[in-house]
Amino acid sequence: MHELSVVMSIVDIALEQAAKKDAVIIDEIELDIGCLSTIEMNAFEFAWKQGVKRTILERAVKKVNRIKGKGHCSDCDHTFELENLYDACPFCGGYLIGITAGKELRVKSLVVS
Amino acid sequence: MCATCGCDTGATITMHEHGHQHDHSDHHLHEHSHKKVVDVEQDILHENNLLAERNRGYFDAKNILALNLVSSPGSGKTSLLEKTLTDLKGDLNFAVIEGDQQTTNDADRIHATGTKVVQINTGKGCHLDAHMVLHAVQGMKPVQDSVLFIENVGNLVCPAMFDLGEKERVVIISVTEGDDKPLKYPDMFHSSTLCIINKTDLLPYVPFDIEKVKANAKKINPALEIIELSCTSGEGLTTWYNWLKLKAVAAMPA
Numbered sequence: 001m002h003e004l005s006v007v008m009s010i011v012d013i014a015l016e017q018a019a020k021k022d023a024v025i026i027d028e029i030e031l032d033i034g035c036l037s038t039i040e041m042n043a044f045e046f047a048w049k050q051g052v053k054r055t056i057l058e059r060a061v062k063k064v065n066r067i068k069g070k071g072h073c074s075d076c077d078h079t080f081e082l083e084n085l086y087d088a089c090p091f092c093g094g095y096l097i098g099i100t101a102g103k104e105l106r107v108k109s110l111v112v113s
Numbered sequence: 114m115c116a117t118c119g120c121d122t123g124a125t126i127t128m129h130e131h132g133h134q135h136d137h138s139d140h141h142l143h144e145h146s147h148k149k150v151v152d153v154e155q156d157i158l159h160e161n162n163l164l165a166e167r168n169r170g171y172f173d174a175k176n177i178l179a180l181n182l183v184s185s186p187g188s189g190k191t192s193l194l195e196k197t198l199t200d201l202k203g204d205l206n207f208a209v210i211e212g213d214q215q216t217t218n219d220a221d222r223i224h225a226t227g228t229k230v231v232q233i234n235t236g237k238g239c240h241l242d243a244h245m246v247l248h249a250v251q252g253m254k255p256v257q258d259s260v261l262f263i264e265n266v267g268n269l270v271c272p273a274m275f276d277l278g279e280k281e282r283v284v285i286i287s288v289t290e291g292d293d294k295p296l297k298y299p300d301m302f303h304s305s306t307l308c309i310i311n312k313t314d315l316l317p318y319v320p321f322d323i324e325k326v327k328a329n330a331k332k333i334n335p336a337l338e339i340i341e342l343s344c345t346s347g348e349g350l351t352t353w354y355n356w357l358k359l360k361a362v363a364a365m366p367a
Contacts, residue, residue: 002271
C-alpha cells in the first residue's frame with residue numbers, strides 16, 4: 001500500500017501550495033500518473049478517499065492523466081509504446097530499453113480559491 | 114514532516130500563476146476572479162528524493178557504502194546478513210539498519226553478531242523511506258569507511274519506489290519462490306543493481322528453473338548482476354564477499 005504514502009505526499013504538496021496562495025479551498029487538482037509508475041489505481045482511489053479527509057482537498061475534483069509507457073531501444077534506436085517493463089523491443093527483440101515516458105508521478109496543477 | 118530535519122522544501126518549489134490571457138481549456142475560471150490556477154509541476158516523490166540525496170551525500174562524504182536489501186519476506190535477508198557480518202568481521206566495518214513492521218527480532222539477531230544495529234518499526238508502513246533512514250543514521254552514527262546494510266521491509270512492491278540514498282540496491286530471491294517472480298514484480302528488478310539468488314542448496318527439492326529466473330530478470334534489467342549462493346552450504350558466498358569488498362574499496366578511496 002505505498003499508494004497511501006503517495007497520496008499523503010500529494011496532500012502535503014497541495015496544502016503547501018494552497019497556503020502560499022492564501023487559499024481556503026482546493027477546487028481542482030490535476031495529477032500525472034504514468035502507467036509504469038507502480039501505482040495501482042484501485043488502491044490509489046481507496047487511499048485518496050482516506051488521505052484527503054478533513055483537508056481542504058476533500059471536495060476537490062481530481063483529474064488524473066495516465067501517461068502511457070514509452071521505451072527507446074539502445075540496440076536499434078527505435079522508440080515505441082511500452083506496456084510492461086519486461087517487454088522486448090518490437091523492432092529488434094532486444095531488451096536494452098530505456099524508459100522515456102510512463103514513470104511520471106507529478107502534481108501538475110491546482111485550482112484554488 | 115518533522116521540524117528537526119529541515120524537510121521543508123518551500124524554497125525549491127517552482128510555481129507561477131497563469132494570467133487570464135492563457136487558454137485553460139480544462140478550467141473554466143475566467144468568470145470566477147477569486148479562483149486561481151497554480152501550476153505546480155512537482156514530483157510527488159520530490160520530498161523523499163531530496164532526503165535520499167541528502168543521505169547519499171552524507172554516505173559519500175564518510176566513505177560509507179550503503180546497500181538497500183530488498184526482497185519478499187522469507188528470502189533469507191537476515192540470515193545472509195548474519196553470515197556476512199560474522200565471516201567478514203575482520204575485513205570490513207559494518208552497521209545495519211533493520212526495517213520491519215513490528216518487533217526487534219531481526220535487530221536482536223544482528224546485535225548478536227556484535228554489529229551496530231538500529232531497528233526501524235514502520236508500524237503499518239510497507240516500506241522504508243529516506244526520512245526514516247535519515248533519522249536512523251542520525252541515531253546510530255555509522256563510522257567512516259564502513260558498509261551500511263539497510264534491510265528493507267520484506268515486500269517486493271512498495272520499497273521499489275523509495276530511494277533511500279543507497280549506492281546499490283540488492284534484490285534477494287530464494288529458490289523456494291517462483292522463477293517468474295521477476296516478471297511478476299518487475300519494478301524491483303528494474304531498480305536493482307545486484308540480484309542474489311539464495312538457498313541454492315534446496316535446488317534439488319524444488320521445481321525452480323534457475324536459468325529461467327536469470328533470463329526473466331535480465332529481460333527487465335539487462336545490466337543486473339546475479340550471484341547464486343546458499344547461506345546454509347556456503348556455496349557462492351565467496352562471490353558475494355568479493356563483490357562486497359570490491360564495492361567497499363570503490364566507496365573508500367585510499
